[in-house]
Amino acid sequence: MLKKYMYFGLVLLGISSGAMAHSLYPNMTPHEIPQAKLTSSELPNVLISDNAFVYQPHFRPFDIGSFLADTQPSWQTRKESLKHWAGATGVDPRVLLTTLMVIHPKQIPTANEIKAVANQLSQYFYYYDSRKSLTQKNYNAATLALAQQLPTLSDWHDWQRQYEQWFGPIIPTQEAKQKVKPAAPALALAPSLADANSALGIIQWPWMQGYSWMPNGPHSNTGSGYPLSSIDVSYNWPDWGEPTYSVTAAHDGYVTVMSRCQVRVTNPSGWATNYYHMDWIQVEDGQWVTRDTELGIYANQRSTALCEGGSSTGPHLHFSLLYQGRFQSLQGVQLGPYQIQVGRYNYDSDCRYSWLYDTRNRRKVCLYQSVDNPPL
Structure with missing residues (x-):
């Protein structure tokens, strides 16, 4: 069952203004060297x-x-x-x-x-x-x-x-x-999405199967710039101090614990996912986990979620996709039954440009809506 951790006797409330999540560092456009x-x-x-x-x-x-x-x-x-x-x-x-x-x-x-x-x-x-x-x-x-x-x-x-x-x-x-610049390993080209699905099976959402959470707009790993490799998810976008829930592995792989608040799971195929703003981490370096294995919870205290600094407007999980160490765009990636349309820029939540496509019923689902994570 989904684990709910009740802090300070608080009960679940509605979505808060914390849904914009974070920006790790201001966006920079380099002045190219002549x-x-x-x-x-x-x-x-x-x-x-x-x-x-x-x-x-x-x-x-x-x-x-x-x-x-x-x-x-x-x-x-x-x-x-x-x-x-x-x-x-x-x-x-x-x-x-x-x-x-x-x-x-x-x-x-x-x-x-x-x-x-x-x-x-x-x-x-x-x-x-x-x-x-x-x-x-x-x-x-x-x-x-x-x-x-x-x-x-x-x-x-x-x-x-x-x-x-x-x-x-x-x-x-x-x-x-x-002496040439190598081509970026675009997700749709090298390897293809079909290669990823063959290597990993379907990547599930990073929470327990059978439950529904709310994702926000896709964004880069730092919260600005590109590629739009990351998405923030939360059960109900609560305020600091309110209950938070179990985070699970989206696919099979080996664990790397980066810090008290960050974990990566790497599949032998080279695909990996990063889990940030964590608490109560339940896994260890080198441990093999399977899809839906509990990794911990997302932190409900700001100091815990930002264990080494940064910014965040409220409790959530920052979830990223990588291939061979490079952050990869989520465009077209399927999490459970939902394919992702990333939009025009970081945190774009305009449903004309950024949405989830439910492959089961061929319907578009706007971001910040509750989406399910069915058993695979």
Whole structure:
């Protein structure tokens, strides 16, 4: 049965103004670096591959705790913050650590600095990954994201030296040899939705089968920019302190606990889902879970939901889709019997542009309406 946790004796109320959810960091449009500056800096076409830039905790595991204990003991108090923001933004912790060291070489980064650098790297990456810039076509998205983030372009030398000192040589990839920007693995192309369904079966909604919750408008992993990879769901969009409910795995996979309030489930096929603003996490790193396994609940206290900072207007689950470490657009993705139409921009809830399509009766369902999660 659905687990209901009653806090402070409160009872369930109607939908609150908290339904807009959150924005992790303000949207940024990079001022693209002129080609002449890129050329004169001798920045490599591929400083690091896009595959090594994104966080794939199951396929490319990294023990942050052991690394800090052995290499940067003064940073150990930032262990959870580093892992949390790597997970929330999709930036590999090795990339995040190296960038922080170049930017803050003589001080321990604050939690806010970790959050800011991770979010900026992520937004720069997806900005360049989605563009076909004629002047910068020879550079991959990860390299341009790092170039945009470093204090000066010439600091790429320090970045490369620091990364290789800590993690070994940056091995040239086919991507680097070709010196061209790789195509983004669009969900509808590589792999296809049919491939995803074959690998995962139908992805269910991230709450217990047999119950109905309310989703809001699709948005990016940070709440601004693209791709529109995430959707927020809540049983009834309550206020802080009111009851919250069980979150379950949307598909089979291996668990990575990113922090006290964040979990990822990765399927061997490369598909993964992220669960953020959690509490009472019931699973452990490396645990295999099946679809509908309880992961925990979504937090009803703001300080718990935002265990490493951020913003949120009320209790909800922030649910994201990834493939091989990259956040993927939810356009056309099916959760249970519902296909998603993402709309024009983050949190678009105008039913003319953003909706759910119920494949059982071929009807359009507007967002912020109650939708069911039937047994599959």
